[in-house]
Amino acid sequence: MNLLKESLSQQKKSIALLLGFAFLLATAMISQGAIMATIIDGVFLREIAFANIFPFLLLLLGVILIRVYSIYASGRTGIKMAAQTKQDFRERLLQKMAGSSLHTSLERQSGGKVSILMDSVDNVDHYFSQYIPHLMRTTLIPVIILIVVFTQHINSALIMMFTAPFIPLFMMLVGLQTKRKSEEQFTQLEAFSGTFLDSLQGLVTLKLFGRSKQQQNRIEESSIGFKNATMDILKVAFTNSFMLEIVMMLSIGIIALEIALQLIIYESLTFFTAFFILLLVPDFYLSLRDLGTAFHNGRASMGAAKKVEEELANTRNNIQWGDKQIPGEKIPPQIELSHVSFQYQPEDFALEKISVKISPYEHVAIVGKSGSGKTTLLNVLAGLMKPMQGTITIDGHNLFEYQEQSWYKHISYITQHPYIFSGSIGENISIGLTDQVSSDEVMYAARQAGIAEKIKSLHDGYETIVGEGGRGLSGGEKQRLSLARAFLKKPSIILFDEPTVGLDLQTEDILQASIRELGKNATMITVAHRLYTIQNVDRILLLENGKLMATGSHEMLMTQSPLYADMVDAQLRRLE
Numbered sequence: 001m002n003l004l005k006e007s008l009s010q011q012k013k014s015i016a017l018l019l020g021f022a023f024l025l026a027t028a029m030i031s032q033g034a035i036m037a038t039i040i041d042g043v044f045l046r047e048i049a050f051a052n053i054f055p056f057l058l059l060l061l062g063v064i065l066i067r068v069y070s071i072y073a074s075g076r077t078g079i080k081m082a083a084q085t086k087q088d089f090r091e092r093l094l095q096k097m098a099g100s101s102l103h104t105s106l107e108r109q110s111g112g113k114v115s116i117l118m119d120s121v122d123n124v125d126h127y128f129s130q131y132i133p134h135l136m137r138t139t140l141i142p143v144i145i146l147i148v149v150f151t152q153h154i155n156s157a158l159i160m161m162f163t164a165p166f167i168p169l170f171m172m173l174v175g176l177q178t179k180r181k182s183e184e185q186f187t188q189l190e191a192f193s194g195t196f197l198d199s200l201q202g203l204v205t206l207k208l209f210g211r212s213k214q215q216q217n218r219i220e221e222s223s224i225g226f227k228n229a230t231m232d233i234l235k236v237a238f239t240n241s242f243m244l245e246i247v248m249m250l251s252i253g254i255i256a257l258e259i260a261l262q263l264i265i266y267e268s269l270t271f272f273t274a275f276f277i278l279l280l281v282p283d284f285y286l287s288l289r290d291l292g293t294a295f296h297n298g299r300a301s302m303g304a305a306k307k308v309e310e311e312l313a314n315t316r317n318n319i320q321w322g323d324k325q326i327p328g329e330k331i332p333p334q335i336e337l338s339h340v341s342f343q344y345q346p347e348d349f350a351l352e353k354i355s356v357k358i359s360p361y362e363h364v365a366i367v368g369k370s371g372s373g374k375t376t377l378l379n380v381l382a383g384l385m386k387p388m389q390g391t392i393t394i395d396g397h398n399l400f401e402y403q404e405q406s407w408y409k410h411i412s413y414i415t416q417h418p419y420i421f422s423g424s425i426g427e428n429i430s431i432g433l434t435d436q437v438s439s440d441e442v443m444y445a446a447r448q449a450g451i452a453e454k455i456k457s458l459h460d461g462y463e464t465i466v467g468e469g470g471r472g473l474s475g476g477e478k479q480r481l482s483l484a485r486a487f488l489k490k491p492s493i494i495l496f497d498e499p500t501v502g503l504d505l506q507t508e509d510i511l512q513a514s515i516r517e518l519g520k521n522a523t524m525i526t527v528a529h530r531l532y533t534i535q536n537v538d539r540i541l542l543l544e545n546g547k548l549m550a551t552g553s554h555e556m557l558m559t560q561s562p563l564y565a566d567m568v569d570a571q572l573r574r575l576e
């Protein structure tokens, strides 16, 4: 079932309400026509006194109010349905994105994904706020009006029956094009947003390489593509409205002519009947024409919904977590990797059959040349990417049998480029903690991470706004902020991806001292680039081309692994 139909089937109560309001509207329309015809007939032909007409005027006012209310209530119900659906789509998209494996979530441009989450979902609105309420009205109002006209004058009803199908016919012919064109439009918008955000993020690099002009041209081409797609849709929309308007005017004209002939020449109609029919006919065609316009918008929404559907359907590499809890929140569990293999793409780099046991409180370093798979292994260990083969067990159970939250409560992962959210420094340190933390605890964590002095020197201290749109932080400061998060969280497992970029010796000393402190009560797994920082770890895992070449202590590897000894020698020579 497609997404829109699925949402409709979940909102049966609202559909019933829409049908109810449509019925009320039809009744109000017919009553309004009958009362107006009675008043005009009474005043001009029968010359009834105003006092006798007055109750009809009051009745007319009441019916008009009911008519207005049913249109308002039907619109409101549609808007509520749209809001509910958009919320549901966004929740599902976010859940899907959060459940994706890290490498899958890095695929495609961020701008394109934002465009699906924002623009495509927003464009689903018209389907529920306009198309469905109009569809409900059109299923009732023209039918009821036609029945009433049949009871008054068969010829007029037959003309209405004959001309009415032209409106849905045009609607369908044009609507089929609209859906395809709207899908095209959203693809163009996705590409445009992607290129735009990509260029914005890489503005400095583009400037440094003198590529600003070329990128400007790319954005221009992309924006022209989007503009053309939008213009195509507008052309279809205008043609649609024009054709519907012509069919409607012609039909009303034919009926008016036929009624005039019957009334004046053949005198086979009373004034009341003729006027009553003339009042009902525009409502009949207007409701069909409105459905035509709403149908056009509805088809555009279907194009947008298809984009959302495609995004949701792409569940490749999604990670399914279980519902087990890891017992003992602050006690490190036993970690075991058994024949773990992972590959980003077929025929590409592969982590191959890694088997290793990591005991509680053990300090392990992963080393290897650049591109040997250290960060990949750490990401797989963190549960951010699911192994293609083999298992990771935590205290004897498969990692993915546990609840996601239960696992992430245990770990802190200090990546090479920690993400600093837009917000205050204090908020950034306490991020991810469900319990309230005091400012003293935040400050203590900052002191332990060696960043307290720096924060104090800032104008607004812990209230300083950092991250996107805020004050910038250096690479070392970001890592220390990330360490402060870990000190506050007190995890039982610490994953640390040492920075590859050279930090000054003082910053590096602060980081190392903090990491050592943090690791006193936890299992620690470090991706190490500076081999002199890991000589005291319990075990070193040496990776080469995604394979585990050797494991052991520093001394052991120095004697048993020529590859490791060469790497250490090369670094020592460089230091000297």
Ligand SMILES: Nc1ncnc2c1ncn2[C@@H]1O[C@H](COP(=O)(O)OP(=O)(O)OP(=O)(O)O)[C@@H](O)[C@H]1O
Residues within 6 Å of the ligand: 103, 106, 344, 345, 348, 349, 368, 369, 370, 371, 372, 373, 374, 375, 376, 377, 500
């Ligand atoms: N998202 C990705 N998609 C495809 N391939 C990737 C992706 N991320 C990394 N790789 C590839 O996987 C291989 C291992 O990368 P990884 O980052 O694990 O190496 P590393 O040992 O940590 O390197 P470094 O020491 O330079 O940080 C590399 O060849 C890299 O190009």
